[in-house]
């Protein structure tokens with residue numbers, strides 16, 4: 284039996300939502316100091332429990348708001364579970380919110396080392412990969428510019444380049460979308476597909492069932508924050524499609 288790479292143990296995530304309308308910042312701070320802000324809690328994930336083995340490719344499906352992105356973010360460590368725990372064995376590259384971890388005042392070069400270290404790589408390893416990362420990002424001389432002067436596309440290109448070139452054990456992908464301008468979109472979506480078929484452990488969220496069928500073996504179907512079913516990709520995608528068709532026909 285291959286080793287377990289990701290263990291999601293009875294994970295629940297609750298978000299706090301303001302239950303009253305606050306019209307101004309002044310009113311907000313007044314209510315904050317008087318501790319009179321009222322919240323309601325929203326259960327985005329409810330006691331989710333599964334394991335992913337080394338080299339397995341898992342798809343996460345479910346309609347809008349089912350909790351797919353929240354689950355990915357919880358596995359990536361961006362969102363903390365309110366209850367339960369996530370255990371990850373191996374280096375993880377979340378291809379979500381690319382460049383979100385950058386320090387805006389530092390240059391692209393400095394952020395390569397910062398971001399690479401966050402992704403678990405040593406300075407020596409990053410020095411070896413440095414030219415490849417810069418070359419792939421296509422940022423040229425802008426690599427010496429502070430990231431705060433980058434466009435969102437430039438940030439995403441650098442983020443994508445770092446996350447893929449650090450050669451992670453586990454890939455987390457929220458929709459296979461191209462990043463950056465048209466040329467980079469073609470290049471990045473090709474790289475993503477190549478990485479996903481290279482024996483790595485993959486967790487893919489997608490609304491594109493053809494893509495899920497092509498790239499994963501097992502699927503987790505989320506429904507209103509709960510696991511509705513876990514099973515073989517082909518069977519579950521068929522059931523999910525029937526379910527979605529039924530909803531559409533009712534409308």
Ligand SMILES: Nc1ncnc2c1ncn2[C@@H]1O[C@H](COP(=O)(O)OP(=O)(O)OP(=O)(O)O)[C@@H](O)[C@H]1O
Pocket residue numbers: 298299300325327345346347348349350351352353354
């Ligand atoms: N930071 C947050 N604060 C409050 N509610 C949130 C937050 N993030 C997500 N939610 C809510 O949690 C639920 C699950 O959201 P999530 O983005 O995980 O769904 P999803 O399955 O990825 O949806 P989609 O397919 O539309 O991307 C939604 O109702 C969403 O509004």
